[in-house]
Amino acid sequence: MAHGAKNGGSRPRIVIVGGGYVGLNTALRLESRLRHSEASVVVIDQQPHMTYQPFLPEVAAASVEPRHVIAPLRSMLRRCEVITGRVGGIDHHRRTVTVTDGDGATEEVDYDILAVAPGSISRILPIPGLVEQGIGFKTVSEAIYLRNHVLSRLDAAASATDTARRRRLLTFLTVGGGYAGIEALAEMEDMSRLATRDYPAIDPAELRWVLVEATDRIMPEVSRPMGEYTVDLLRERGIEVHLETTVSSMEDGHVVLGDGTEFDTDTVIWTAGVRPDPMLGDTTLPLDQRGRVRCTATLQVAGVPGVFAAGDCAAVPDLTRIDEDPDATCGPSAQHAARQAHRLGDNIVATIRGHRPAEYRHAYIGSVAGLGLYQGVAEIYGVRLKGLPAWLVHRAYHLAKMPSVNRKVRIAFDWLLAALFRREAVAIGSLQDPHSEFRRAADAAGRWQRSHV
Known part of the structure; x- marks a missing residue:
């Protein structure tokens, strides 16, 4: 059954697929620029909140509270309808979006104008053992799990007497040298080293953090000298950096690298790239060879009137590089996401008002x-900045980009408290298996009943 009617009665309906950074900021832009009588706006996402991913490393390192890096869609978008569910397909011929909620119920949502911004997921490679051993780093739940997992390895190692098992517990592998991987690695290594102060049985020198990157450099977003400086800094901290190296296998936690290095680990952090949301394959929209929606410079989907796309899922021409590479497209970065959301909102307003959309150029x-x-x-x-000045600029920039004053203040207070007091480095095991204690209680009750029959 269709959710509502096309044109929302007398008003056109704008449907935004994706409530991440692009989707939320596009909706906020529409709320600020559209009059109530001009259109209705619907935002659809599997999660009821937006996650500001650049803060995930600090969530994993216990510098920022997890709740403070998410923005609840319903409280942020007062004039939009928010639907929590997974988009299973888009049929532009019928102008419908198929949505399945958490209980498995399916409905169709009609639209007049569609904005596609479901974002991306981790890119998985056919490496033996990866699916069983790898931990992604794109969601708050993954960041929380990773923090608890790393600290639980310290707990286990503190009482381990077997040398090989102890070495395995204290070895941590990060695959992928982009921004996400480097920041996650650096924050987690920093946290684990500081946490050893509470573990007299563990020498900080026993911690082994390993970075594997397939190319000859890390963080391609910055100049090569800055990337080399970062590699030197990581190595000074005792982190092993393997460039131009791939992972051949990680079955049962036994890691084999392409350069012949072998070791055992319980922790594999996988940040080796992203791919567009696979949901796009269930649509009638044109996709490029990487699975992204083909777009024009105005963020309109090529050859599909009334449909726009932006963010990680969109192949948008990069007009700043078009002279040197006619096929250049914008990369999946936070900068493009922020600016494309602004342009996307303005172009949808222009379309509704009968004006020509403007090109995205950044x-x-x-x-x-x-x-x-x-x-x-x-x-x-x-x-170029390094050390403390760069760290302060990093925090200031991302604090400014975090939606809502509420979240900005909460994060600032987290940082203030972290500066005044030590970080809480304690693993909460129940977060990894919240049913464990309940099952234990049930088993105990069963044993008691059997013993008293």
Whole structure:
């Protein structure tokens, strides 16, 4: 059964698929620019909140509370209808979006104008053992799990007497040298080293953090000298960096690298790239060879009137590089996501009002990255910063981009408390298996009943 009617009665209906950074900010832009009588707006996402992913490394390292890096869609979008469910397909011929909620019920949502921004998922490669051993790093739940997992390895190692098992517990592998991987690695290594102060039985030198990157450099978003500086910094901290190296296998936690290195580990953090949401394959929209929606420079889907796309899932021409590479498209970065959302909202308004949409053009201004407490790298308008200044710029930039004053204040207070007091480095095992204690209680009750029959 269709959810509502096309045109929302007398008003056109705008449906935004995806409530992530692009989807939320596009909806906020529409709320600020559209009059109530001009259109109705529906936002559909599997999660009832937006996650600001650049803060996930600090969530994993216990510098920021998990709830503070998410923005609830319903409280942020007062004039939009929010539908929580998984989009199973888009049929533009019928102008419908198929949505399945958490209970398995399916409905169709009609639209007049569609904005596609479901984002991306981790890119998985056919490496033996990866699916069983790997931990992704794109959601709050993954960041929380990773923090608890790493700390639980320290708990187990503190009482382990077997040398091989102890070495395995204290070995941590990160695959992927992009921004996500480097920031996650640096923050988690920093946290684990600080946490050893509470584990007298563990020498910080026993911690083994390994980075594997398939190309000859890390963080391609910054200049090569800045990438080399970061590699040197990581190695100074005792982190093993393997460049131009791939992972051949990780079955049962036994890792074999392409350069012949072998070791055992219980922790594999997988950040080796992303791919567009596979839901796009169940649509009638045109896709490129990487599975992204083909778009024009105005963020309109090529050859499909009334449909727009932006963010990681969209192949948008990069007009700033078009002279050197006619096929250049915008990469999956936070900078493009923020600016495309702004342009997307304005172009949808222009379309409704009968005006011509404007082209998206963004000159790259630089990048910032945090590398643990008081360490960072930044390259902004050609100015290079390292150490504390870069770390401060990194935090200031992302705090400014975090939606809502509410969230900004909460994160700022998290940082203030972290500066005044030590971080809480305690694993909460029930978060990894919340039913364990209930099952234990049930087993105990069963044993008691059997013993008293």
